[in-house]
Amino acid sequence: MSVYRAGCVVLLVLLGMVLSGIPAFAQVDFSGEWSPRFYEDEPERVPGPELGDYLGLPINDAARERADTWAASIQSMPEWQCRPHSADYIWRGPSQLRITKEVDPVTRQVTAFHAEWLRSVDNIYYLDGRPHPSANAPHTWGGFATAKWDGDMLTIKVTHLKEGYVRRNGVPRSDLATVTEHWMRHGNWLTVVTIVEDPVYLTEPFVRSTDYELDQHQLVAPYPCDVVEEVERGKNVVPHFLPGTNPSLKDFAAAHNLPEEATRGGAATMYPEYRSKLATMPTAGKK
Numbered sequence: 001m002s003v004y005r006a007g008c009v010v011l012l013v014l015l016g017m018v019l020s021g022i023p024a025f026a027q028v029d030f031s032g033e034w035s036p037r038f039y040e041d042e043p044e045r046v047p048g049p050e051l052g053d054y055l056g057l058p059i060n061d062a063a064r065e066r067a068d069t070w071a072a073s074i075q076s077m078p079e080w081q082c083r084p085h086s087a088d089y090i091w092r093g094p095s096q097l098r099i100t101k102e103v104d105p106v107t108r109q110v111t112a113f114h115a116e117w118l119r120s121v122d123n124i125y126y127l128d129g130r131p132h133p134s135a136n137a138p139h140t141w142g143g144f145a146t147a148k149w150d151g152d153m154l155t156i157k158v159t160h161l162k163e164g165y166v167r168r169n170g171v172p173r174s175d176l177a178t179v180t181e182h183w184m185r186h187g188n189w190l191t192v193v194t195i196v197e198d199p200v201y202l203t204e205p206f207v208r209s210t211d212y213e214l215d216q217h218q219l220v221a222p223y224p225c226d227v228v229e230e231v232e233r234g235k236n237v238v239p240h241f242l243p244g245t246n247p248s249l250k251d252f253a254a255a256h257n258l259p260e261e262a263t264r265g266g267a268a269t270m271y272p273e274y275r276s277k278l279a280t281m282p283t284a285g286k287k
Contacts, residue, residue, distance in 0.1 A: 027149060027151065027152045028152045028153075028154070028185050029101070029185075030099050030101070030113055030154065030183055030185055030190065031099050031100050031101045031113070032098075032099060032214050032216075033096065033097075033098055033214065033215050033216060033217075033218045033219075033220070034096070034097040034098070034099065034190055034212035034213065034214060034215065035096055035097075035212060035213050035214075035215040035218055036093070036094055036095070036096070036097070036210070036211075036212055037211045037212060037213050038094075039211050040208070040209060040210065040211070048168050048169070049167050049168055049169040050169065050251070050252040050255075051072070051169050051170075051246075051248040051249065051251065051252060052169075052246075052248060052249040052250065052251060052252040052253065052263055053167070053169060053252045053263060054067065054167070054171060054263060054264055054265025054266075054269075055258075055262060055263055055265060055269050056265070056269050056270050057166060057167060057171060057206065057265040057266075057269070057270075058202050058203050058204040058205075058206055058265075058266065058267035058270060059166070059171060059201060059202060059203070059265045059266065060201060060202070060203050062200065062201060063166075063171055063172055063201035063202070064264060064265065065243065066170065066171075066172045066201075067169065067170035067171045067172070068170075068241070068243065068244075068246055068249060069170075069240050069241045069242065069243060069246065070169070070170025070240070070241070071239035071240050071241055071246075072169075072239075073231060073239040074238065074239045074240070076230040076231045076239075077238070077239070078227045078229075081225065081227050081228070081230070082225035082226075082227060083141075084119055084120045084121050084141050085117075085119070085120060085141075085164070086141050086142075086143070086161055086162060086164030086165075086173070087123050087141065087142045087143045087145065087158055087161060087179065088143075088158065088161065088164065088173065088177070088179045088194055088196055089164055089165060089166075089168070089173075090117050090120050090123075091192055091194055091208075091210045092208065092210060093117060093119070093120075095117040095118035095119060095120065095220075096117065096118055096215075096218050096219075096220050097115060097116070097117050097212055097220070098115070098116050098117075098220045099113055099114065099115050100113070100114045100116075101113050101114070102114070109127075110127055111126070111127050111128045112124055112125060112126050112127055112128065113125045113127070113147065113154075116220060117220070118220055118221065118223050119223050119225075120141075120142075121140070121141050121142045122142065123142040123143075123145065124142070124145065125145045125146070125147040125154075125156050126145065126146050126147065127146075127147050127148070127149075129146075130146065131146075132144055132146060132157075132159050132160070133160065137160055138160070139160045139161055139162045139175050140160065140161070140162060141161075141162055141164075142161075143158040143159060143160045143161040143179070144158070144159050144160040145157065145158045145159075145181075150182075152184070152185070153182055153183065153184050154181075154182070154183040155180065155181070155182055155183075156179075156180065156181040156182075156183070157178065157179075157180055158178065158179040158180075158181065159178050161173075161175060161177060161179070162175055163175045166196065166198075166201070166202075166206060171201075171265075172201055173196060173198055173201060173202075174198050174199075174200035174201055176198065176199055176200055177196055177197060177198035177199075177200070177201075177202075178196075178197050179194055179195065179196050179197075180194070180195040180197075181193065181194050181195075188213055188214035189211060189212070189213055189214075190211070190212040190213075190214070191209060191210070191211050191212075192209065192210050192211075192212070193207065193208070193209045194207070194208050194209075194210075195207050203266075203267050204267045204270075250284060253283070253284035254284040257283045257284065258283060258284060259278060259281035259282060259283055259284070260284050261281055262274075262278060262281065
């Protein structure tokens with residue numbers, strides 16, 4: 001082998017070693033216009049969950065008590081009218097989604113993704129390695145989210161969320177919760193898996209998946225929101241039910257001929273083996 005050829009071989013080897021130490025560029029581009037597809041839990045998402053439906057939720061007694069005392073008319077309160085869905089729940093909404101990316105002008109690497117839905121805030125997912133802030137930092141509807149690549153999947157950790165809801169019928173999620181998201185793209189399809197862990201209201205992690213389809217013709221329209229007086233009520237009145245007085249909690253079980261005990265939720269109701277227990281339980285209206 002000539003000295004020239006040997007030098008070329010050494011140079012190629014060294015170049016390969018250098019390139020292997022450079023962080024890989026993003027394997028998948030998630031940016032685009034995405035339209036929700038209702039293949040999971042459609043009644044929960046459109047038009048919304050029924051009162052008293054806690055099936056499949058790993059909630060504890062504290063969450064159940066808060067949900068039992070919730071009244072839907074609270075949505076008409078001024079402080080609720082323009083309130084956006086939190087970052088963990090907005091994936092379940094019927095709104096269109098726009099994802100954009102930030103690219104470093106020098107390295108050309110993606111440093112962040114932005115996700116914005118109708119009726120939502122700008123949710124930023126940082127890919128630049130920054131740490132999460134102090135536990136005492138302000139909490140927001142979007143929270144603070146950092147992301148990393150796991151092959152072609154984007155894994156996200158969300159902290160610093162304001163108190164929100166697990167299901168839009170009063171089931172709460174505390175401001176101590178953390179959320180893990182996994183974004184997976186297959187062609188024109190986007191699947192997002194969210195895992196909510198809440199030491200206050202959940203006894204186990206709560207896992208949901210949501211699908212979106214790429215739609216180049218859609219537009220996430222502006223959504224100006226004004227606060228108005230929707231319902232006349234006395235001063236300082238907050239819609240609620242006292243414990244044990246909500247008349248609608250048993251309607252869901254009766255309408256679907258389900259055991260009332262099952263509709264109360266709990267971690268056991270998430271698993272397939274719960275079906276065998278259902279067969280031994282009396283349904284609503286039967287003893």
